[in-house]
Amino acid sequence: MPKTVFGRDYPFLPRQEILTYEEIVRLARLFAAQGVAKIRLTGGEPLLRQDIEHLIEQLAAISGIELTLTTNGSLLAQRAQGLRDAGLQRVTVSLDALDDAVFKRMNDAEYPVAKVLAGIEAAAACGLTPVKINMVVKRGANDNQILPLARHFRGSGHILRFIEYMDAGNANGWRMDEVMPSAEVIKLIDAEHPLAAADPNYTGEVAERWRYRDGSGEIGVISSVTQAFCSTCTRIRLSTDGQLYTCLFANTGHDLRQLLRTGASDEALTAAIARLWQTRDARYSELRSADTVAPRKIEMSYIGG
Ligand SMILES: C[S@@+](CC[C@H](N)C(=O)[O-])C[C@H]1O[C@@H](n2cnc3c(N)ncnc32)[C@H](O)[C@@H]1O
Numbered sequence: 551m552p553k554t555v556f557g558r559d560y561p562f563l564p565r566q567e568i569l570t571y572e573e574i575v576r577l578a579r580l581f582a583a584q585g586v587a588k589i590r591l592t593g594g595e596p597l598l599r600q601d602i603e604h605l606i607e608q609l610a611a612i613s614g615i616e617l618t619l620t621t622n623g624s625l626l627a628q629r630a631q632g633l634r635d636a637g638l639q640r641v642t643v644s645l646d647a648l649d650d651a652v653f654k655r656m657n658d659a660e661y662p663v664a665k666v667l668a669g670i671e672a673a674a675a676c677g678l679t680p681v682k683i684n685m686v687v688k689r690g691a692n693d694n695q696i697l698p699l700a701r702h703f704r705g706s707g708h709i710l711r712f713i714e715y716m717d718a719g720n721a722n723g724w725r726m727d728e729v730m731p732s733a734e735v736i737k738l739i740d741a742e743h744p745l746a747a748a749d750p751n752y753t754g755e756v757a758e759r760w761r762y763r764d765g766s767g768e769i770g771v772i773s774s775v776t777q778a779f780c781s782t783c784t785r786i787r788l789s790t791d792g793q794l795y796t797c798l799f800a801n802t803g804h805d806l807r808q809l810l811r812t813g814a815s816d817e818a819l820t821a822a823i824a825r826l827w828q829t830r831d832a833r834y835s836e837l838r839s840a841d842t843v844a845p846r847k848i849e850m851s852y853i854g855g
Pocket residue numbers: 592593594595596620621622623642643644645684685686713714715716717718722850851854855
């Protein structure tokens with residue numbers, strides 16, 4: 551969320567426009583009943599939401615759900631144990647550089663890398679494991695941090711993942727020549743620490759897994775630009791104001807808040823969700839590869855990564 555846009559004077563949504571925890575949990579139960587097996591809290595920054603531990607407690611009580619959270623890590627050191635106690639199972643932490651200057655250039659953050667590293671260690675210490683660490687690789691901006699991050703996390707038990715820089719939203723001024731293909735990342739690391747391809751954990755896994763041949767752990771690459779995975783994508787995203795998005799690159803959502811607040815029954819909500827899911831045809835990343843011009847897209851800060 552660039553400060554130039556989302557500064558102190560930005561008119562953020564009034565509280566009544568965002569879903570209450572009760573509304574989120576009601577929807578989560580309905581999704582779980584339809585076969586959703588994993589819920590990820592993302593954002594924006596989820597640890598800025600007041601008392602998110604209360605939401606986690608209620609979501610964790612839904613049977614059959616794996617519950618995870620993606621965070622920038624800035625508040626994780628002091629919150630990790632509380633998140634774990636509330637029933638969170640794992641965390642993914644975004645970290646685009648080990649070097650403070652590069653880190654600040656990438657995301658204009660007000661906190662040092664050391665704070666994120668402390669958050670990662672605190673999360674691991676209280677069992678939010680395996681901790682996954684997401685590095686978005688932007689050529690010419692932080693590609694010199696690939697090896698330092700790989701060296702840092704090799705042997706730690708944490709799983710470092712390299713994400714191709716995506717044209718999410720419209721605000722980041724994305725250019726194709728800033729995308730460093732995952733194949734190049736793998737080649738670079740393999741030259742220093744030999745790698746072998748590992749089998750996916752499950753069909754449709756977004757990250758392609760690689761393990762260090764010397765047994766010192768694994769890394770992942772997420773190649774949504776050079777190897778679009780729309781055909782196996784099973785994700786659906788709910789925004790904080792109750793819009794449902796069937797694609798990370800969607801330009802419009804589907805309004806569940808309206809249904810929730812006009813007395814729709816569980817059956818009616820379930821039917822609406824099922825209809826959206828069954829008729830979805832979004833496959834933006836595949837079309838992008840075919841040079842289709844994209845319409846205006848939702849910013850990633852509304853619907854997470
Ligand atoms: C949008 S963030 C939201 C959650 C949380 N605030 C955080 O920083 O992790 C979710 C993930 O999307 C990744 N991301 C953001 N912009 C991206 C882009 N243009 N291409 C690829 N990944 C991106 C982030 O690095 C992060 O791992």
